[in-house]
Amino acid sequence: MLRIEDLSAWYGEARVLRGVSLEIAEGEIVTLVGRNGAGKTTLLRCVMGLHGAGGARAAGTIGFLGANVARLPVHRRVRRGLGYVPDDRGVYATLTVEENLTLPPVVGPRPWSLDQVYETFPRLRERRRSPGTKLSGGEQQMLALARVLRMGARLLLCDEPTEGLSPLIVQQIGAILRDVKRQGVTVLLVEQNVHFAATVADRHYLLAEGRIVRSLDNDEVRAREHELLEHLGI
Amino acid sequence: MLQQAFNGLVGGAFYALLALGLSVIFGMLGVVNFAHGSFYMLGAFGAYVLLDSFGVDFWVALAAVPLVLGVAGVAVERLFVRRLTGLDPLYGFLFTFGLALILQDAVKHEYGVQSQPYPRPPALSGSLDLGLFDYPAYQVFVLVVSVLVCAATWLLLTRTRIGVIVRAATERPELTRALGIDVGRWVAPVFGFGIALAGLAGVLAAPMRAVNPLMGADLIITVFAVVVIGGLGSIFGSVAAGFGIGLVSALGNLYVPALSQTLVFIVMAAVLLWRPAGLFGREEAAL
Numbered sequence: 001m002l003r004i005e006d007l008s009a010w011y012g013e014a015r016v017l018r019g020v021s022l023e024i025a026e027g028e029i030v031t032l033v034g035r036n037g038a039g040k041t042t043l044l045r046c047v048m049g050l051h052g053a054g055g056a057r058a059a060g061t062i063g064f065l066g067a068n069v070a071r072l073p074v075h076r077r078v079r080r081g082l083g084y085v086p087d088d089r090g091v092y093a094t095l096t097v098e099e100n101l102t103l104p105p106v107v108g109p110r111p112w113s114l115d116q117v118y119e120t121f122p123r124l125r126e127r128r129r130s131p132g133t134k135l136s137g138g139e140q141q142m143l144a145l146a147r148v149l150r151m152g153a154r155l156l157l158c159d160e161p162t163e164g165l166s167p168l169i170v171q172q173i174g175a176i177l178r179d180v181k182r183q184g185v186t187v188l189l190v191e192q193n194v195h196f197a198a199t200v201a202d203r204h205y206l207l208a209e210g211r212i213v214r215s216l217d218n219d220e221v222r223a224r225e226h227e228l229l230e231h232l233g234i
Numbered sequence: 235m236l237q238q239a240f241n242g243l244v245g246g247a248f249y250a251l252l253a254l255g256l257s258v259i260f261g262m263l264g265v266v267n268f269a270h271g272s273f274y275m276l277g278a279f280g281a282y283v284l285l286d287s288f289g290v291d292f293w294v295a296l297a298a299v300p301l302v303l304g305v306a307g308v309a310v311e312r313l314f315v316r317r318l319t320g321l322d323p324l325y326g327f328l329f330t331f332g333l334a335l336i337l338q339d340a341v342k343h344e345y346g347v348q349s350q351p352y353p354r355p356p357a358l359s360g361s362l363d364l365g366l367f368d369y370p371a372y373q374v375f376v377l378v379v380s381v382l383v384c385a386a387t388w389l390l391l392t393r394t395r396i397g398v399i400v401r402a403a404t405e406r407p408e409l410t411r412a413l414g415i416d417v418g419r420w421v422a423p424v425f426g427f428g429i430a431l432a433g434l435a436g437v438l439a440a441p442m443r444a445v446n447p448l449m450g451a452d453l454i455i456t457v458f459a460v461v462v463i464g465g466l467g468s469i470f471g472s473v474a475a476g477f478g479i480g481l482v483s484a485l486g487n488l489y490v491p492a493l494s495q496t497l498v499f500i501v502m503a504a505v506l507l508w509r510p511a512g513l514f515g516r517e518e519a520a521l
Contacts, residue, residue: 048412053320078414090409094401103402104413151414 001026001155001186002047007060009042009051009210016042017058018210024155029177029187031197034207035232040190041087043207044157047188048084049074064155081108083153087160087190089144091132098128100143104151110183111152120176121146138169145176149185156180156187162196174200194229198222206231237367238488239481244373246480247380251435252457253464253472254384255428261404261467262424264323265315268330271454272337273303273429277436278445279341282350292355292441300433307429311422334451342447349444376438383434384473391469400424404467456483459502465515475513 002024009017016039024030032040045051046058049072062070069077078084092100101117101124118125121142127135135143141161148156158177162170170193177187177200191197197204198221206214206228221228252274259267280299284290290298310333318325353359358372391397402410403417411417436450443449460479464471479498486497493500505513 050408050412053408073416074411075414075416078412082414084412086409086412090406090412092402092405092409094405095398099398099402103398103410104415107414147413 001028001065002188003061003063004043004047005061005063007043007046007058007062009039009046009058010056012055016210017046020060020207020210020212022205022212022215024186024188026154026186027181027184028203029181029189029201031189031191031201031204032207033191033194033197033204033228033232036192038207039210040207041159044084044159044188044190047077047157048082049077079105079107081152081154083107083148083151083156085141085144085148085156085158085161087163089137089140091135091140091143093131093133095132096129097124097132097135097143100132101128101147101150104147106150106152108152108154112146112149114150117146117150138165141165141169141173145173149180154186156185158187159190160192161189162191162193170196192232194221194225194232198225235485235488237369238484240364240367240369240373240377242481242484243477244377244480245484246477247377248435248439248453248476249457249460249480250384250473250476251380251431251438252453253460253476254387254469255431256457256461257464257467257469257472258387258400258431259425259428260461261469262400263311263315263319263326263421265318265326265330266323266458267428268327268454269333269337270330270428270432270457271450271452272334273307273432273450274436274439274453275341275447275450276337277303277433278352278440278443278449279345279350279436279447280433281437281440282352282445285352286350292437295440296434296437299437300430303433304426304430307426308422310429311425315425316421338447338451345447347446347448349446352440352445354441372441376442379438380435383431387431388469388473396420456498459498463502463505463512465509465512468512468514471512471514 004023005021007017007020008015020043032043034040042051047062051058060070061068064077064080064082069080095103101114123139124143124146127139132140132143145161161173174196181187189197189201198218202218204216204218204221205212206216252270256267256270259265277299280302281292281295284295284299285292314329315326318329354372358375360371361368362371362374391400399415399420403415403420407417439449456479460475461472463479464475479501482501483494483497487494490497509515
């Protein structure tokens with residue numbers, strides 16, 4: 001599904017990714033864990049093609065569904081089946097909840113219908129005429145997730161979807177991700193919350209100073225959660 | 235006084251059409267278009283040249299001139315403005331300012347600085363009984379057209395798929411690309427649309443204002459104040475502030491004639507002190 005080879009990225013002179021290679025198979029949930037500044041968000045932005053403006057540049061291969069997309073413009077990559085949930089949730093203030101949901105095009109074979117979205121997230125139906133940013137933080141996160149599901153994206157790139165949310169909402173997000181996985185959707189998840197990551201993911205990559213330093217399966221993570229937390233400085 | 239208020243609304247109609255175009259362009263491109271007044275002037279000259287040299291009447295000019303200028307706007311965006319994206323906004327200022335001077339001087343070179351006459355269209359030459367007073371039919375027509383155009387633009391932006399895309403791209407261009415939308419495709423049409431609105435205002439102005447190369451430069455300073463008062467990039471704000479400032483300056487003219495030139499800027503300063511982002515603007519810091 002996704003195969004990244006020797007990906008490096010710079011902000012001006014500063015090198016934030018140093019030859020990252022990783023691979024995600026169809027239907028997997030894989031997390032990218034690491035401290036702040038390890039390069040996790042940059043890696044997602046490179047896959048999307050968003051890393052490149054204002055002195056930023058990247059080099060390497062980004063294989064998605066068998067083709068190198070590293071040179072494609074952002075919207076063309078997305079139309080091949082990428083769904084992006086940015087770290088700030090990316091909810092528009094000038095669009096209603098429903099406009100937020102229906103803005104992006106359908107990009108994959110199994111898009112959710114609006115009804116399906118509203119059945120899963122009844123709160124979004126209630127607020128569908130309100131401006132997107134009038135929702136609570138948790139509701140905005142649900143909106144951002146619902147949006148990429150409505151696109152029918154085949155690979156979700158989620159940047160810390162649980163950050164700053166209550167445990168109850170984190171549980172809900174976990175349930176949704178597991179559900180989505182059963183439908184064959186692939187997820188690359190950036191996550192600082194190792195405990196949460198272990199409840200949803202199949203595998204984990206540990207990123208430090210722009211390099212993949214470990215690749216762990218889920219049992220290993222559960223067994224060594226404390227050690228990992230220490231590494232992350234949490 | 236009522237009649238003066240009506241004059242104010244008619245004057246405000248021009249502010250609103252120009253401010254609306256400036257606002258749409260600023261929102262989508264982040265470019266403050268200093269050449270906007272020149273396109274307004276070209277609209278008026280377009281109507282004048284069509285009538286004077288080709289005998290083409292007002293009604294054809296009203297449709298054709300904005301269309302041609304809109305296409306010219308698309309070309310200007312594709313050929314020049316596009317190359318400035320990602321650079322310091324100063325380059326945008328310099329380019330559009332330079333373009334304004336070039337257009338203005340080219341027209342000056344051809345027609346001189348004296349005002350050209352443009353007759354009112356015969357169908358609108360009389361006056362209308364508005365109940366309380368008689369008013370020139372042409373001025374009523376200008377007011378009605380600009381209200382309709384502003385309302386149509388509003389509906390286009392709030393009720394259509396195109397409007398959703400333009401609003402999204404205006405608020406967060408990068409995110410909008412990351413959701414699979416080719417934002418670049420929409421930039422030139424939006425620029426052209428803003429220019430077409432300026433051209434329309436120019437054609438409407440020809441029969442009631444002096445048609446000369448400086449007419450745009452004289453008006454645009456006030457329009458910038460209007461856009462700032464309404465909130466930079468706010469569509470609703472620029473239209474509301476356009477009509478509002480038209481009213482305020484007409485009434486100001488009546489009661490404090492000495493301040494008539496500066497009143498707009500006093501209002502602008504007061505609004506900025508009270509709401510730094512303008513009446514309907516959103517503060518970036520609050521996001």
